[in-house]
Amino acid sequence: MRVLSGIQPSGRLHIGNYFGAMRQHLALQHENEGFYFIAEYHALTSNPKPDDLHKRIFDVAADYIALGLDPQKAVFWRQSDVPEVIELEWILSCLTPMGLMERCVSYKDKIAQGISPNHGLFSYPLLQAADILAFNSELVPVGADQKQHIEVTRDIAKKFNSTYGDTLVIPKEHIVHSVAVVPGLDGRKMSKSYNNTVEIFESEKSMRKKFMRIQTDSTPVDEPKNPDTCNVFALLKLVADENELEQWRQRYLAGGMGYGDVKKRLAELMLEYFAPYRQRREELENDHAYLRKVLDDGAERARKIARETLDRVREAVGLRA
Numbered sequence: 001m002r003v004l005s006g007i008q009p010s011g012r013l014h015i016g017n018y019f020g021a022m023r024q025h026l027a028l029q030h031e032n033e034g035f036y037f038i039a040e041y042h043a044l045t046s047n048p049k050p051d052d053l054h055k056r057i058f059d060v061a062a063d064y065i066a067l068g069l070d071p072q073k074a075v076f077w078r079q080s081d082v083p084e085v086i087e088l089e090w091i092l093s094c095l096t097p098m099g100l101m102e103r104c105v106s107y108k109d110k111i112a113q114g115i116s117p118n119h120g121l122f123s124y125p126l127l128q129a130a131d132i133l134a135f136n137s138e139l140v141p142v143g144a145d146q147k148q149h150i151e152v153t154r155d156i157a158k159k160f161n162s163t164y165g166d167t168l169v170i171p172k173e174h175i176v177h178s179v180a181v182v183p184g185l186d187g188r189k190m191s192k193s194y195n196n197t198v199e200i201f202e203s204e205k206s207m208r209k210k211f212m213r214i215q216t217d218s219t220p221v222d223e224p225k226n227p228d229t230c231n232v233f234a235l236l237k238l239v240a241d242e243n244e245l246e247q248w249r250q251r252y253l254a255g256g257m258g259y260g261d262v263k264k265r266l267a268e269l270m271l272e273y274f275a276p277y278r279q280r281r282e283e284l285e286n287d288h289a290y291l292r293k294v295l296d297d298g299a300e301r302a303r304k305i306a307r308e309t310l311d312r313v314r315e316a317v318g319l320r321a
């Protein structure tokens with residue numbers, strides 16, 4: 001099956017991104033045709049500084065490749081290298097009822113946060129629909145926050161097909177990640193916007209320091225503690241095996257354990273988990289030539305498919321030669 005997902009280049013990736021999304025994306029590349037792209041046009045909706053955006057694009061590319069994206073097998077490219085997507089977005093927009101877009105919660109959420117919206121933010125789900133439909137994607141793995149965008153995509157694709165005849169592949173299903181939300185250092189969802197993240201590839205020293213800072217309750221060392229409400233334990237679950245997890249659970253419940261002990265172990269396990277990827281990430285940091293080559297090759301493969309889709313779409317709507 002063709003699996004497609006987009007990743008916004010919005011900063012160095014953190015362990016919430018990894019356990020919540022990337023790990024599943026990467027796992028899917030083995031059994032499927034993996035299509036992954038850097039969603040730089042989506043990132044433009046928040047008007048990043050040009051130098052920052054440029055750096056982040058390469059950071060995300062290096063993170064994905066270091067963590068195991070196999071560019072020989074999967075197709076990996078930059079969204080802006082396939083302009084057919086924007087053309088498709090326009091054609092789809094002419095079939096999209098305003099009401100469908102107005103119901104999108106991601107837009108309403110941004111307004112509720114007091115962000116003054118631009119038109120790009122409003123049409124963001126439509127660009128996402130074009131991303132998905134241009135490449136005949138069948139499965140789109142996304143987090144729960146993106147589920148509505150896949151439904152919008154399906155609605156628009158069905159409308160296109162019923163208006164102009166069978167042209168677009170309807171993504172058959174979305175996969176919503178079952179991984180619970182990864183908590184950040186302050187216990188809220190780990191997110192760049194909350195400044196509570198641990199980056200996957202930050203220095204070992206800084207990673208250890210951050211894990212020691214995780215907020216916990218003030219139960220004294222001697223007293224029993226509740227693992228199920230503890231942020232440290234929630235993170236430990238991501239990296240400890242079942243035996244070890246059970247031992248820590250018992251230590252929490254028995255009392256006599258300080259949070260410092262479990263934090264130290266968590267830091268060790270996280271560092272161990274990412275250690276095999278660290279060296280590759282360092283090599284890639286300064287190898288923009290290689291990253292460019294991977295992304296250029298990917299763009300060529302991706303663009304060929306998008307061109308074919310656009311040929312069909314143009315023909316269907318009457319934009320014939």
Ligand code: ADP
Nearest residue numbers: 016017020021143180181182189190191192193
């Ligand atoms: P951020 O909240 O840091 O801006 P994004 O919204 O760019 O992160 O998230 C990119 C992907 O990572 C999404 O698919 C999202 O579902 C997933 N993700 C981000 N943070 C977490 C988290 N704390 N727990 C689980 N998944 C997450």
Ligand code: TRP
Nearest residue numbers: 004005006007008039042128131
């Ligand atoms: N909107 C997605 C996010 O913020 C990124 C994205 C853009 C995407 N286009 C996509 C995801 C197409 C899946 C399919 O995470």
